[in-house]
Amino acid sequence: MRERDLFFVFFGSFLVIYVVLPIATILLKQALDPKALIEAVEDPAVSSAIANSLITSTATTCIAILFGVPLGYLLARYEFRGKSLIQGIVDVPIVIPHSVVGIMLLVTFSDAIVDNYLGIILAMLFVSASFTINSARDGFLAVDESLEHVARTLGAGRIRTFFSVSLPLAARSIMSGAIMTWARAISEVGAILIVAYYPKTAPVLILDYFDEFGLNKAMPIAVLLILICLTVFVTLRWSLCSRSSA
Amino acid sequence: MPNRVRDVEVVALLEVVGVSKRVGDFRIKNVNLKVGNGEYFVLLGPNGAGKTLLLELIAGIRRHDEGRIYIGGRDVSDLPPERRNVGYVPQNYALFPHMSVRENLEFGLRMRGMPLENADRIARALGITHLLERKPTSLSGGERQRVALARALAIEPEVMLLDEPLSNVDPHARFRLMEEMRRWHSELEFTAVHVTHSFEEAFKLADRIGIMMDGEIVQTGSVEEILRPRDRRVAEFLGFNVLDGRVVGRRGTIAVRPDDVVVGGDLEAEVLSVDWTGYAFRVKLGVDGKEVTAIMSERPKSGKIKITFRKFFEI
Numbered sequence: 001m002r003e004r005d006l007f008f009v010f011f012g013s014f015l016v017i018y019v020v021l022p023i024a025t026i027l028l029k030q031a032l033d034p035k036a037l038i039e040a041v042e043d044p045a046v047s048s049a050i051a052n053s054l055i056t057s058t059a060t061t062c063i064a065i066l067f068g069v070p071l072g073y074l075l076a077r078y079e080f081r082g083k084s085l086i087q088g089i090v091d092v093p094i095v096i097p098h099s100v101v102g103i104m105l106l107v108t109f110s111d112a113i114v115d116n117y118l119g120i121i122l123a124m125l126f127v128s129a130s131f132t133i134n135s136a137r138d139g140f141l142a143v144d145e146s147l148e149h150v151a152r153t154l155g156a157g158r159i160r161t162f163f164s165v166s167l168p169l170a171a172r173s174i175m176s177g178a179i180m181t182w183a184r185a186i187s188e189v190g191a192i193l194i195v196a197y198y199p200k201t202a203p204v205l206i207l208d209y210f211d212e213f214g215l216n217k218a219m220p221i222a223v224l225l226i227l228i229c230l231t232v233f234v235t236l237r238w239s240l241c242s243r244s245s246a
Numbered sequence: 247m248p249n250r251v252r253d254v255e256v257v258a259l260l261e262v263v264g265v266s267k268r269v270g271d272f273r274i275k276n277v278n279l280k281v282g283n284g285e286y287f288v289l290l291g292p293n294g295a296g297k298t299l300l301l302e303l304i305a306g307i308r309r310h311d312e313g314r315i316y317i318g319g320r321d322v323s324d325l326p327p328e329r330r331n332v333g334y335v336p337q338n339y340a341l342f343p344h345m346s347v348r349e350n351l352e353f354g355l356r357m358r359g360m361p362l363e364n365a366d367r368i369a370r371a372l373g374i375t376h377l378l379e380r381k382p383t384s385l386s387g388g389e390r391q392r393v394a395l396a397r398a399l400a401i402e403p404e405v406m407l408l409d410e411p412l413s414n415v416d417p418h419a420r421f422r423l424m425e426e427m428r429r430w431h432s433e434l435e436f437t438a439v440h441v442t443h444s445f446e447e448a449f450k451l452a453d454r455i456g457i458m459m460d461g462e463i464v465q466t467g468s469v470e471e472i473l474r475p476r477d478r479r480v481a482e483f484l485g486f487n488v489l490d491g492r493v494v495g496r497r498g499t500i501a502v503r504p505d506d507v508v509v510g511g512d513l514e515a516e517v518l519s520v521d522w523t524g525y526a527f528r529v530k531l532g533v534d535g536k537e538v539t540a541i542m543s544e545r546p547k548s549g550k551i552k553i554t555f556r557k558f559f560e561i
Contacts, residue, residue, distance in 0.1 A: 146340040149307045152327035153334040154354030154401060164353075168344050 023226060030223040040220035049205040049221075050228065056117060056201060057185035060124040064132040064181045069174055072136025073162065077145075090133050093126050101126050102194025119196035124185035131184060135177025139170030172240060179236045186229060258316075259283040259437050260304065260405050265313030267303055274299055274461045277313070281405065281439060281454075286431050289441045290448040290472075291458035292483060297441040298337070300458070301407045304439065305334045318404045328357070333398030333406040333436075337413060339390045341382035347393050348378040354401040368400045371434060388419040399434060406438040412447060424450050445484070448472075459483060474559050475501055481561055487538045494555060502558045507531070507540035511554025517546055 030037055040046050075087060093101065105113060105122055113119035143166050151161040167174075189203045197204065202225045210218035262279040274296045281287045289297050303310045304317075306327035314323045322330045342350050351365035369375045372392050382390060391411055398406055411427075412420050428451060431438065442448060448455050449469050456466040457480050465472065465480050475481040481488050481501040491498045493513065507529075516532040529540040531553065540553070 144338065144340060146336040146338060147342060149302075149305070149327065150334055150336060150340045150397075151342075151353070151357075152307070153305050153330070153332055153403075153407075154397070155328045155357035156353075157326070157328050160357065165342060 023230075026219065026223060026226065030220060033220075036216070036220045037223060040224055045200070045205065046202075046221050046224070049200045049202045050224065052117075052120070052199050053186050053202040053225075054228070056120045056124060057182050059117075060121050060128060060185040061132070061178050061182040063121070063125055064129040065174065065178055068129055068132035068177075068181075069136045069167075072133050072138075072174075073140050073166065075133075075137045076140035090130050093128075093130055098127060098188065098190025099194060102191035105191065105195050113195050115196050115198045117196075117199065120192055120199070120201060123191035123195050124188050127188055127191060128181040128184035131180035132174065132177040135180070136170065136174045139173025139177075140166060142173065143169045175240055176237070179233065179240075183229065183233055259285075259318055260439065261316040262300075262304065263314045263316070265300075265303060265310045265315060267299065267308065267310045267312075269299065269308075272296065272299070272461065274303070274310075277461075277463050279456060279463060279466070281437060284435055284437055286428075286438045286440065286451055286453045288448040288452035288455050289439060289458055289463075290443065290445070290452075290455050292443055295458045296461040297443075297458050298409055301334075301409050301439065301441055304330075304405075305332050305407050306330045307334075331401075331404045333401060333403035335391075335394045335398050335406070335408045335411050337410040339394035339414070341385075341390055341393055341397070343382055345382075346378070347374065347380050347382065347385075350382065350393060350397050351378075351400050354397065358401055360401065364400045364402070365396075368396045372396045372399075372430065386419075387415045388423060391415055391423065395430075399430075399436060404437065406436050408438060408440040410442055411440065412442070412444070427451055457483065473503075475561060477561060481559075485539070488561070489533070489536055489538065491560065493534050493536075494558065496560060499561050500555075500558045501561050502538070502555045504528075504539045504541040506556040506558065507538060507542075507553055508556055509542070509546055509551060509553055511552055513553050513555075514550065515553045516550050517548050520545055520548075 071090070075083065075090075096104075102123060105119070105126065109119075109122070113122055147165050147169070148161050151165045152158070156164060186201075187203060189207065192201060192204060193207070200208065202221065206218050206221050206225065209221060258280040260279070260281040262277055265274065265277045267274040272294075277300060289300065291297050299308070302308045304315060306322065306325060306329075310323070314321055316322065317330060317332065327334075341347075342353065345353065348365060348369075351369060352362050354360075355362050355364050365378075366375070369378055372395060374389065374392050374396060377385065377389055377393065382393065385393065391414065395406075395408075395411065412423055415423055424447060430436075431451075440447070440451060452469060454466060454468055455472045456463045457472065458464070459479055465476050472480075472484070475484055475486060478488055478499065478501075486501040486503055487507070489500050489502065491500045494500065513533060515538065518530040518532050518537070520530075521528045523541075527542045527545050529542055529546055531538045531540055531551075533553070
């Protein structure tokens with residue numbers, strides 16, 4: 001490697017190391033105390049919190065795909081008044097603090113979403129849907145419009161063209177957006193704390209245990225959550241990559 | 247050529263009547279066009295003339311602002327592309343990359359509930375049977391062109407709309423493909439509107455040619471008729487020398503083909519430049535203060551020479 005390349009390597013590696021370091025540290029520290037990890041696994045509160053997290057974040061992702069993909073297509077293919085406004089609205093959740101999101105949802109839906117799955121899912125959806133919408137839009141933008149034109153002349157209507165040509169070709173991009181939505185949803189705490197403290201999701205339980213019993217009790221659950229999230233994230237990303245190179 | 251239709255006024259398969267369309271600053275203005283059943287019509291014009299846009303209007307990919315479009319006697323003006331019964335081959339061929347060649351050919355047949363054997367039949371006719379299980383990304387330009395053509399032909403459309411179908415093919419394959427296009431046209435008896443800026447394609451393939459410039463069709467006719475341009479713009483586009491008639495003792499304006507400018511006669515000319523094009527000399531001459539282009543098989547001597555025009559047209 002040349003000297004000027006080392007410049008980029010040096011500065012570029014900082015953030016990579018910064019992300020890997022805490023993950024590696026907590027995993028290593030926990031490895032020295034496997035008993036606590038086993039205790040955490042056997043704790044029914046922990047397993048039900050993790051199940052809650054997985055169920056709600058997966059449901060959130062499905063809803064984001066169902067409504068986000070058509071919206072992404074609209075943004076990619078049509079010119080209409082107020083399009084940039086819509087695009088702005090899609091991005092708004094990213095800039096609103098999550099505690100504020102919780103307050104807004106509570107004010108809007110009041111008791112209907114307090115302490116139930118619906119509340120968790122709505123909070124997750126609000127903060128994470130834009131990932132799916134934006135990558136669906138980018139995916140559709142990358143599909144050559146003339147493919148859709150040809151499909152139409154060959155006899156496929158608008159909807160059939162969408163499902164047989166546009167969607168399969170944008171699927172990879174949509175999937176990577178959906179993975180981001182899932183990851184963002186499962187890691188949400190702020191908004192959920194306000195609307196639905198119960199049923200407990202894993203990040204809320206970790207916070208709970210940390211407040212009540214301290215770091216030693218919170219850490220094993222954190223490690224479990226890291227392992228699950230990383231496994232799902234890496235598996236999905238890997239399967240997406242290998243499919244594209246096939 | 248047994249299937250060539252000469253008398254196109256009798257059966258107009260495609261009829262475009264007073265069609266206008268505005269896209270940003272560009273306009274297609276009052277286009278009228280008739281293409282006969284079985285005819286190979288070439289829409290010839292410079293880039294930016296609106297040829298592709300007109301094709302998209304006929305295909306129904308865009309909706310025209312004014313006028314009517316008839317295909318096979320049906321008014322299709324308000325129909326979406328899937329109900330117009332046209333075969334469309336865009337410039338980039340637009341083969342579905344996630345499907346095999348066979349799936350590409352069968353796509354339209356499935357959508358229309360037509361027998362899938364059509365795909366094999368058309369693949370045989372166009373000599374692409376060996377490509378059927380391949381993915382489009384692994385094909386050469388010429389192979390893609392055939393597949394795109396086959397996919398459009400498989401649905402047996404009333405009219406084929408071909409947008410620069412030979413522009414992505416390398417020069418060696420191009421001439422052969424032109425020959426084959428002629429052959430397929432007469433064997434499969436389809437009606438075609440072929441858009442191009444290439445004179446070679448137009449003169450080799452066309453039963454009739456329409457010249458399109460600045461959003462208008464300025465002249466239509468047989469190859470022979472087009473080679474007698476009616477107005478200055480067409481003449482200049484075709485590479486004719488457009489000159490004041492007084493040079494040859496006429497009133498008005500005349501058009502002279504570069505290969506009709508020959509050495510001899512009594513017109514004074516000054517040789518300004520000589521370029522070897524590979525098979526002839528392109529000579530720039532100064533005649534009466536005007537620049538005249540000549541194509542000559544032999545290099546003229548430099549300085550002042552005498553020339554004459556073998557043929558010219560008054561326009």
